[in-house]
C-alpha cells in the first residue's frame with residue numbers, strides 16, 4: 337500500500353484576498369515548490385534553495401507534522417520519512433509559502449499511502465491547519481477560488497481566471513509574518529465598511545468569473561484589512577492609489593503582505609512603466625524590492641509520476 341519509490345508533488349504559490357475578499361478569495365500563481373516524500377528507516381530532510389534557510393530539519397518540521405496528520409486520519413503508521421523540498425516561493429512575504437508547504441505535505445502523504453483521502457478532506461485538513469481557506473484552496477485546486485469555512489468544513493467554488501490576466505508581484509526585502517499582520521486588524525468594523533467590502537468582493541468575483549477585466553479596478557478596493565496593514569508596508573498607500581494610472585487593472589496587498597500585487601491585461605504595453613512605478617515608489621521609502629511577472633496557475637497541486645530514477649533536484653530543474 338505504501339508506494340515503494342516514494343512520491344513527488346509540485347505545488348503553486350498563491351495570493352489571498354485580492355483586495356476585498358479577506359480570508360475568502362485566492363488565486364494560484366505560476367511560482368512553485370516541489371516535495372518528495374518516501375518511507376525511511378530514520379527521518380531525514382533535504383531542503384534545497386535560498387527559501388528553505390532556517391526551516392527546521394527535525395520532526396518539528398511542518399511538512400513532517402502535517403504528513404503525520406494524514407497517516408493518523410487514514411489509520412496508517414509511517415513514523416519515519418525522507419522528505420526533500422525545493423521552493424522558489426519567498427517565505428513570509430504574502431505569497432502563501434505556509435499554505436504551499438501544508439498542501440504539498442498533505443498531497444504527498446496521501447499519495448504515499450495510496451490516496452485514501454479525498455481532495456475535499458485534504459481541503460478541510462489544510463484549512464484547519466492554516467485557519468483560513470483562501471491560500472490553501474488556491475494551492476490545492478488552482479485557478480481562482482472563493483471559499484467558505486465553518487471551523488470544520490471548507491467549501492470552495494473554483495473557476496478559471498480570465499485568459500489574458502497577468503500578475504505583477506513586487507516582493508519587498510523584509511519579512512512580515514501573517515500572524516503579526518493579523519494582530520493589527522480590528523475585531524469590529526462599521527456596517528458601512530462591511531457593505532463596502534461585501535459589495536466589492538461579490539462584484540470582483542463576478543468580474544473575474546465572467547472575464548470582465550475592465551471592471552476589476554473598482555472592485556479591488558478594501559476597508560477590512562488593507563487600511564490597517566498599510567502602515568506596516570512603506571509605499572503601499574501610494575501604490576494602491578496610483579498604480580491604476582500606470583497600467584494596472586487593479587492592485588492589492590498580496591495576502592497579509594508585504595508583497596504588493598497588480599493585475600494586468602497581458603495585451604497591454606505599459607508593463608515596464610508599471611513595474612518601475614511600483615519599485616521606485618518602494619525605493620523612495622527606503623525599501624528594496626524585486627519584481628516577478630507571473631501567470632495564474634490553473635492546475636493546483638499535482639503529483640509527478642514516472643521518474644523515480646531521476647534525482648529530486650534533476651526533476652526540479654527539468655520542471
Ligand SMILES: Nc1ncnc2c1ncn2[C@@H]1O[C@H](COP(=O)(O)OP(=O)(O)O)[C@@H](O)[C@H]1O
Nearest residue numbers: 391398427428429430431432433434437513514
Ligand atoms: N517548507 C516549509 N517547511 C516548514 N515550514 C514552512 C515551510 N514554508 C513555510 N513554512 C512556515 O510558514 C511560515 C511563513 O508563513 P506565513 O507567515 O503565513 O507567510 P506566507 O505564507 O505568506 O509566506 C514560515 O516562517 C515557516 O514557519
Ligand SMILES: N[C@@H](CCOP(=O)(O)O)C(=O)O
Nearest residue numbers: 352359430431432514591592
Ligand atoms: N487571508 C489571510 C491571507 C494570508 O496570506 P499569506 O500569504 O500572507 O499567508 C490574511 O490576509 O491574513
